[in-house]
Amino acid sequence: MAFTLKSDKKESTNKTIRFPCSMVERIEAQLREKDVSFSSFVLQACEYVLDDMEYHAVADEDPSAKAAEADPKVPDRR
Helix, strand or coil: CCCCCCCCCCCCCCCCCCCCHHHHHHHHHHHCCCCCCHHHHHHHHHHHHHHHHHHHHHHHHCHHHHHHHHCCCCCCCC
């Protein structure tokens, strides 16, 4: 499944992070036509990666999860 951007606002904490200028330009180019802030994009991208990392950590511990991952009849959860 493709990564889909959503509009969403929740309680938050401020963090300062530096991005390479070229990455900011690439992100902003993707956001120009969408109702998504830069912060929302970063949060959604982080959530996507964390979910993927957790999924693969479970799959690494559970051989049946690996088999399900390789089975084309099992839908990809991403």
